[in-house]
Amino acid sequence: MKKIFTEKAPAAVGPYSQAVVINGMVYTSGQIALDPATGELVGKTIEEQAEQVMKNLVAILEEAGTKPENAVKTLCFLTDIDDFAAFNAVYAKYFTGKPARSCVGIKSLPKGAICEVEVIAVI
Numbered sequence: 195m196k197k198i199f200t201e202k203a204p205a206a207v208g209p210y211s212q213a214v215v216i217n218g219m220v221y222t223s224g225q226i227a228l229d230p231a232t233g234e235l236v237g238k239t240i241e242e243q244a245e246q247v248m249k250n251l252v253a254i255l256e257e258a259g260t261k262p263e264n265a266v267k268t269l270c271f272l273t274d275i276d277d278f279a280a281f282n283a284v285y286a287k288y289f290t291g292k293p294a295r296s297c298v299g300i301k302s303l304p305k306g307a308i309c310e311v312e313v314i315a316v317i
Contacts, residue, residue, distance in 0.1 A: 202253035204228035207304060213254050220258040220315050224271070225250040226307035235305050240277040244284035247311050252288065260317045265293040267314040274308065277300030281309060 198213035198220065206212060206223065213222040220249075227236045227243035228250070236246040248262075255261055268289065272281060278297065289295075293313075303310050 198222075198254060198258045200253050202257070203235055203250040204230045207233075211243055213258055214317065215258050218317050219258055220255065220313075220317055222251060222254050222313045223275050224310040224312040224314075225254070226303055226305060226310045228305070228307075232315070235307060240272070240274075240280045240308055241284055242248035242310050243307060244281050246282060247309055248288040251311060251313055255313065255315055258315075258317060260315045262288045262313070262315070263291045264317070265289055265291060265315040267294045269312045270295065270297040271300050271303060271310040272297065272308065273300060273303055278306065285311075288317075 197211040198215060203212055210223050213220050225247050227246035229236050237243045252262060303312040
């Protein structure tokens with residue numbers, strides 16, 4: 195098992211890794227819209243935050259030796275399920291391979307984020 199870390203994505207805000215690679219698969223931790231350089235939340239709208247989340251995930255996937263097109267499953271969390279369509283518009287630009295996905299509405303996320311995404315991908 196290999197732990198993944200890149201400075202191109204935000205450091206973990208708790209006791210976990212950005213991602214773990216095992217048996218040719220990468221499992222990312224959930225990413226929120228944090229700027230990797232400052233650790234501060236980026237954007238107020240779902241579109242702005244989703245863009246930053248996707249950039250963070252791309253950086254982690256690339257560090258692990260893969261890309262969003264190789265995703266097999268994603269799990270998405272939205273604090274307002276009414277943002278579903280706007281979130282999908284951003285998500286679709288990155289996950290063009292259309293992996294399996296769950297998307298759920300939840301009460302809250304760390305640091306006041308409004309979306310979080312985690313990915314399982316083939317390397």
